[in-house]
Amino acid sequence: MKWFAIPVVLFASVVGLAQSDAARETTSPENLVNRQEPPILGIHWSRDFQATRDFQALRAARASANMTYHGGKIMTTAVTEAIFWGTTWATYSGDKISGIDTWYLGFGNSNYAKTSDEYTGTNGQVGAATSHLGHIIDTSKASGGATTSPILAEVCKVIPNPDPSGNGYYAVYTDLPRGNAGYCAWHSAGTCKGVPVQFAFFWKLDGDAGCDPADTSNLHSQGLAAIANVSGHELSEARTDPTTPGAWYDSTGAENGDKCAWTFGAPLVTFSNGSQWKIQGEWSNAAYTAGTGYANSSGQKGCLSGK
Numbered sequence: 001m002k003w004f005a006i007p008v009v010l011f012a013s014v015v016g017l018a019q020s021d022a023a024r025e026t027t028s029p030e031n032l033v034n035r036q037e038p039p040i041l042g043i044h045w046s047r048d049f050q051a052t053r054d055f056q057a058l059r060a061a062r063a064s065a066n067m068t069y070h071g072g073k074i075m076t077t078a079v080t081e082a083i084f085w086g087t088t089w090a091t092y093s094g095d096k097i098s099g100i101d102t103w104y105l106g107f108g109n110s111n112y113a114k115t116s117d118e119y120t121g122t123n124g125q126v127g128a129a130t131s132h133l134g135h136i137i138d139t140s141k142a143s144g145g146a147t148t149s150p151i152l153a154e155v156c157k158v159i160p161n162p163d164p165s166g167n168g169y170y171a172v173y174t175d176l177p178r179g180n181a182g183y184c185a186w187h188s189a190g191t192c193k194g195v196p197v198q199f200a201f202f203w204k205l206d207g208d209a210g211c212d213p214a215d216t217s218n219l220h221s222q223g224l225a226a227i228a229n230v231s232g233h234e235l236s237e238a239r240t241d242p243t244t245p246g247a248w249y250d251s252t253g254a255e256n257g258d259k260c261a262w263t264f265g266a267p268l269v270t271f272s273n274g275s276q277w278k279i280q281g282e283w284s285n286a287a288y289t290a291g292t293g294y295a296n297s298s299g300q301k302g303c304l305s306g307k
């Protein structure tokens with residue numbers, strides 16, 4: 001979702017719901033210089049908010065369902081690294097840390113990664129080959145997702161030397177519950193010491209029905225299954241629409257993850273390392289045009305499951 005294109009009602013809701021954080025920050029002088037912070041690009045709305053978005057998208061879709069190109073770059077590859085940020089990761093003993101590493105390792109060259117391969121930008125074409133550098137645990141107190149600046153600052157703090165080619169993608173998994181925020185995650189872009197970086201923010205989604213793919217496979221804990229699904233959404237969007245002025249999104253501002261959010265074309269998707277995930281599909285202009293995709297929540301058959 002492009003930040004500027006958020007429907008007014010939703011924007012007001014999100015800002016309103018997040019105001020306990022925002023209200024405090026507006027009194028801080030720091031916030032005044034944060035106006036030029038990177039925009040939030042790929043908001044992954046919770047199920048409730050998505051339903052409202054679908055109504056808006058349905059009207060817009062009558063003009064054109066497909067995404068169009070907006071002149072920017074794409075990610076030809078991604079060098080991924082996970083950052084687990086928050087005090088409670090110090091004593092965490094569940095499956096999320098190892099599971100997320102497995103997820104990113106298996107994403108590279110998966111059929112799921114290939115669902116974004118048709119898109120091109122000024123710097124070339126999205127490619128399915130990605131590499132994963134593992135994870136970092138930072139047990140300092142995490143910041144929420146109301147603004148991008150603290151998340152970018154965290155990335156630059158724990159990744160002193162980001163991928164010099166500018167293909168770094170740093171996924172920040174906090175230990176903070178979503179509360180009343182209307183979104184599960186978002187992606188954005190910025191620079192660390194002059195090097196372009198892509199990054200994403202994730203709430204802790206344990207027991208959060210609004211951001212839960214309802215994976216019944218028993219392969220993963222519910223909390224891992226939830227951040228894995230959202231991770232597919234954000235990484236796919238970052239690869240096809242990483243930064244301003246933007247690359248691929250539709251007339252409502254929806255990126256390829258948004259257009260297929262909360263719809264699943266297969267019970268489980270198998271990644272290149274054999275790991276399996278319940279994960280939403282991604283929008284393909286080609287599949288929509290050919291009528292070969294599965295239907296999104298607005299009934300448009302342009303989603304590819306990547307199974």
Ligand SMILES: [Zn+2]
Binds near residue numbers: 233237
């Ligand atoms: Zn999104």
